[in-house]
Amino acid sequence: MDGGSWQLELMGVGVLPPMFLERTATQLARRLGQQVEIYPGRPDPAAAFDVARQQYLVTALLAMVEEPTPRAAVKRIAVTGVDLYLPVFTHVVGFAELGGRVGIVSTFRLRGETAGGRSGQEVLIDRVEKEVLHEMGHTLGLVHCRQGWCVMRPSGSPEELDSRDAAFCATCAERIHVTAFATSDVLSWRSEGR
Amino acid sequence: MSTATVPAGRLLVVDDELHVRESLSRWFIEDGYEVDAAPGAREALARLGQRRYEVVITDIRMPGIDGLELQRRIHEVDPNVAIVLITAYASVSSAVQALKEGAYDYVTKPFDPEELSRIIAKACATVRLKEENVRLKEQLEASLPEIVMGTSPAMRKLWSLVDAVAPTDATVLIRGESGTGKELVTRVVHAKSQRRFGPLIAVNCGALPEGVLESELFGHEKGSFTGATGRRKGKLELADGGTLFLDEVGEVSPKVQVELLRALEDKRITRVGGTEEVPIDFRVICATNSDLEEAVRNGTFREDLYYRINVFTLEIPPLRERREDILPIAEHFVAKFAAAMGRRVTGFTPAARDLLLSHPWPGNVRELANAVERALVVCRTGEVGPEHLPIGGGRPVAPGGAECATDLPLREVERRHIEAVLAAHDHNISHTAKVLGVDRVTLYNKIRRYGIAHRK
Secondary structure, eight states: OOOOSOEEEEEEESOOOTTHHHHHHHHHHHHHTSOOEEOSOOOOGGGGEETTTTEEEHHHHHHHHTSSOOOTTEEEEEEESSOEEOTTBSOBSEEEOTTSSEEEEESTTTOOOOBTTBOHHHHHHHHHHHHHHHHHHHHTTOOOOOOTTOTTSOOSSHHHHHTSOSSOOHHHHHHTTOOOOTTOHHHHHHHHHO | OOOOOOOSOEEEEEOSOHHHHHHHHHHHHHTTOEEEEESSHHHHHHHHHHSOOSEEEEESOOSSSOHHHHHHHHHHHOTTSEEEEEESSOOHHHHHHHHHTTOSEEEESSBOHHHHHHHHHHHHHHHHHHHHHHHHHHHHHHHHHHHHHOOSHHHHHHHHHHHHHTTSOOOEEEEOOTTSOHHHHHHHHHHTSTTTTSOEEEEEGGGSOHHHHHHHHHOBOTTSSTTOOSOBOOHHHHTTTSEEEEETGGGOOHHHHHHHHHHHHHSEEEOBTOOOEEEOOOEEEEEESSOHHHHHHTTSSOHHHHHHHOSEEEEOOOGGGOGGGHHHHHHHHHHHHHHHHTOEEEEEOHHHHHHHHHSOOTTHHHHHHHHHHHHHHHOOEEEEOGGGSSSGGGSOOOTTSOOOOTTSOHHHHHHHHHHHHHHHTTTOHHHHHHHHTSOHHHHHHHHHHHTOOOOO
């Protein structure tokens, strides 16, 4: 994929398993065909904690993620292990400002179990990778997609997320000026078939 | 950044709490919806007056007008809008009441974001289906009169004029003989106008005495005349926002003509026995089969009213001047009445077609419809023959006019007619009696009295 005019940057918020962010960044870099930076700072989410709900207010965390403001071309997506909420919603897994610079993904409800000979953490990284691409899509102006396998299609459960590809459909790719997504044979085939 | 896309739907979020409005707005913007928010019912109603929303998501408990009352007010204006009610106070009774009063769904805070997304997506799809259904019905209703009234070059010219004048607000005068379908043309003009969502109110000016017509048109105040036990809106008021159809406008009395002219010019009326002026926004379509110009010349119809209503004229040609319409219209009525009466009748025999084409149809489409309906009473299967048609005595008539026995006494006409119907029905007494509209005993008596040769 040739993003060209933007660059993805990951940021950790709170405690994450050792090397989790680095391994996710490496997988995303391979997928995107460009370097994925990791922001050196790691804010403490405690200020966004709601005692009554025992959850963290996602808009408060987004404000932390936006400090300091990323450079114009950078899309900064935070990854956190805490459970997120928006008022009136039971929870949210990820959130981003449409057309903005920042987004956030929580691993709390994505916890992976060992499957198909892959460790729980490998499954979790696959899911986080898709959620990061999804939130990054929002920062690039994409809304939810109805295409079955597109990463911009919302998922109601981790299992549903597993059925999505870590890729944009041709329509979404065109809207964010992605010219190719050549890291997967399956995706190349789908691209040609459309 | 992104190219323009069609929104998934238009939502209005109504909640007195800012964080709820913001959360829902942000969530549904990501879902691809166009979202507006209002802090209360009054603001919501103001927004609904400015633009259309497929779904309104509203809190039940709000200061002032609550969510249930807001739902009632929205549905009074537009029953197709889907209302999803939200509340922090889950209660079975309020949920049941909301659903009984037409709420699309009812959710309790906090809700699963994906679940709410699914509810809203389904609500939008339902609303769009309803709207599509309404549009299709309108198209069907608008096209039906064209089938019923014909598609000959003369009628196609009329329909193109209808298409041209319908979207304007111009006053239309429809002229045509009795039975040509003036009211159907009015319905098409209304259905294709910008007032199609407003009412179409029809008044037959020729059917009512002067005093009654005046009250019918302008309404009356309580006690304005004996029997006026309460205030009543007139047809002009009822046509507010829509179209007023004045049929047989040439029959309006001189006194009512003056009042009608004033109402048409000022778009204001005063109810009979009242003093208050009521502003009304309506379009007028008039119809007549009388010679209005002659009426103006001899002073029975006001010249100023004539010019006021004669802005755009639609002339419906009589059926005898567009014979190519006769068979398609007749076939349409065969299909319609066969379905209604459960008859397996497929069309007309060649002789019946000749008869239909040769009849002058002085009663136009209405007469043709009646003739086909009566034919299907006696024709149960197969094709309608000349003997089934109540025209031309069951025999073909010379083109251009019906057989007209002007020099025969009535008893001779009756004798010949009975002979003809008997012959057409192969001397079957039951069928002949049915067509003649008499019982079998009466028919036997007449056969005996007239000395008609009867094959048993």
